[in-house]
Amino acid sequence: MKRLLASIALAATLALPAYAHDDAAQKAPPSEVMTLYDIATAPNPDRIYSDIETLAGFGTRHTLSDTQSDTRGIGAARRWIKAEFETISAQCGGCLEVFYVSGFVEGETRIPERTEVVSVIAIQRGTLDPNRMVMMSGDIDSRVTDPLDGTSDSPGANDNASGMAGVLEAARVLSKYKFAGSIVYAGLSGEEQGLFGGKIVAAHALDQGWEIKGVLNNDMISNISGIDGVVNNSVVRVFSEGTRDTETPEEARARRFTGGEVDSPSRNLSRYVKYLGDQYMVNLDIMMVYRLDRFARGGHHRPFNAVGIPGIRIMETHEHYDRQHQDLRVEDGRVYGDTLDGVDKVYAAKLTGLNAITLAGMAGAPPFPENVEASGAVTASATLKWDRPSGTRAGNLMGYRVHWRATTAPEWTNSRYVGNVDEWTFENLVIDNYYFGVSAVAPDGSETPVVFPGAAGRF
Numbered sequence: 001m002k003r004l005l006a007s008i009a010l011a012a013t014l015a016l017p018a019y020a021h022d023d024a025a026q027k028a029p030p031s032e033v034m035t036l037y038d039i040a041t042a043p044n045p046d047r048i049y050s051d052i053e054t055l056a057g058f059g060t061r062h063t064l065s066d067t068q069s070d071t072r073g074i075g076a077a078r079r080w081i082k083a084e085f086e087t088i089s090a091q092c093g094g095c096l097e098v099f100y101v102s103g104f105v106e107g108e109t110r111i112p113e114r115t116e117v118v119s120v121i122a123i124q125r126g127t128l129d130p131n132r133m134v135m136m137s138g139d140i141d142s143r144v145t146d147p148l149d150g151t152s153d154s155p156g157a158n159d160n161a162s163g164m165a166g167v168l169e170a171a172r173v174l175s176k177y178k179f180a181g182s183i184v185y186a187g188l189s190g191e192e193q194g195l196f197g198g199k200i201v202a203a204h205a206l207d208q209g210w211e212i213k214g215v216l217n218n219d220m221i222s223n224i225s226g227i228d229g230v231v232n233n234s235v236v237r238v239f240s241e242g243t244r245d246t247e248t249p250e251e252a253r254a255r256r257f258t259g260g261e262v263d264s265p266s267r268n269l270s271r272y273v274k275y276l277g278d279q280y281m282v283n284l285d286i287m288m289v290y291r292l293d294r295f296a297r298g299g300h301h302r303p304f305n306a307v308g309i310p311g312i313r314i315m316e317t318h319e320h321y322d323r324q325h326q327d328l329r330v331e332d333g334r335v336y337g338d339t340l341d342g343v344d345k346v347y348a349a350k351l352t353g354l355n356a357i358t359l360a361g362m363a364g365a366p367p368f369p370e371n372v373e374a375s376g377a378v379t380a381s382a383t384l385k386w387d388r389p390s391g392t393r394a395g396n397l398m399g400y401r402v403h404w405r406a407t408t409a410p411e412w413t414n415s416r417y418v419g420n421v422d423e424w425t426f427e428n429l430v431i432d433n434y435y436f437g438v439s440a441v442a443p444d445g446s447e448t449p450v451v452f453p454g455a456a457g458r459f
């Protein structure tokens with residue numbers, strides 16, 4: 001028995017880094033990351049409006065539109081976006097890597113002829129864990145009534161110059177800071193033609209081995225006047241898939257027995273957005289929608305989900321269909337078209353702020369808990385175990401926070417900081433009755449989303 005105790009003590013000594021032995025290990029990290037308050041309100045409505053105006057000013061940004069002109073068409077638009085990222089980079093000592101990611105598409109219903117679909121990417125490299133990334137995306141392209149019409153005026157002010165302008169503004173704000181992980185700012189193309197830019201960039205990410213922990217797809221973030229008659233500038237929707245698209249039959253079978261139907265990484269990413277928004281923003285309520293996207297409609301987070309990358313859609317709450325995908329016209333006194341007068345710049349700035357605190361929170365956090373597993377069937381207490389990272393990338397790991405909630409609760413309700421350990425037992429919490437998860441925390445309080453155990457919740 002003595003020998004057993006001694007070996008346990010030795011194992012504990014080996015497993016824990018030096019400061020975990022101090023009394024400091026019992027000290028919790030700060031509950032607020034004070035810089036996030038500044039970041040939340042930093043996006044400038046006028047700059048966002050000006051960028052939307054510039055993008056709408058290219059006449060059309062249809063994926064099949066002119067690529068040669070410097071004033072009209074998607075070629076001019078993407079070159080302007082790239083130049084804008086380069087300007088932002090020049091102001092932070094070259095802190096952004098700016099480049100195109102493109103591929104050719106043909107033989108598709110909405111891209112019949114061979115067309116190069118070109119997205120613009122800017123990466124703000126992390127200082128400790130540069131390969132761990134969080135992405136904010138908007139779309140470059142626009143469309144009118146006929147999805148193949150590449151010549152008619154298609155300002156796409158809200159859909160989706162607003163999302164693109166939000167991405168540029170987030171880059172302006174966050175490039176003034178340094179983070180442990182990397183932030184990717186993306187202008188995706190080919191969205192209206194079948195999510196092609198997202199597919200191409202997702203494939204590029206896998207090919208490059210980028211560890212993207214979350215994609216924040218912003219699609220329509222400036223309209224506050226809905227087809228339902230509601231005018232509201234203080235609610236945002238966040239859509240997320242319930243079970244992961246890439247779940248194997250074996251993983252689905254395991255999930256059936258252990259749970260996880262509402263705890264995909266995308267879903268826990270949406271809870272993270274809500275948690276941060278509730279804490280750091282005023283006059284903005286986050287409405288999580290437990291659904292991949294709007295009913296039977298698509299968006300650019302989906303191609304990332306399709307290859308196993310967590311991703312969510314952030315957007316306005318009250319859409320107006322007269323101002324989406326419409327030829328500019330007046331019919332029976334009713335005005336159609338996605339023009340600048342439908343843009344609410346203050347609302348777009350708020351949603352950009354929500355994105356920015358999420359990007360900063362995730363990029364500022366330590367590496368995510370890995371290989372999280374739950375156990376404890378037929379015992380009084382549930383146990384979570386996880387793997388801790390080592391080396392440079394773990395340089396800002398302070399410890400872990402464990403979370404639990406009733407199975408019917410939509411959000412995490414309970415948590416506690418447990419120090420720099422790789423295991424925690426919830427005394428007298430029977431595993432059957434709760435969901436459990438764990439997040440990693442940095443010394444400044446920056447935290448990862450909650451990771452649900454097993455393949456169902458893995459980031």
Ligand SMILES: [Zn+2]
Pocket residue numbers: 159192324325
């Ligand atoms: Zn659209």
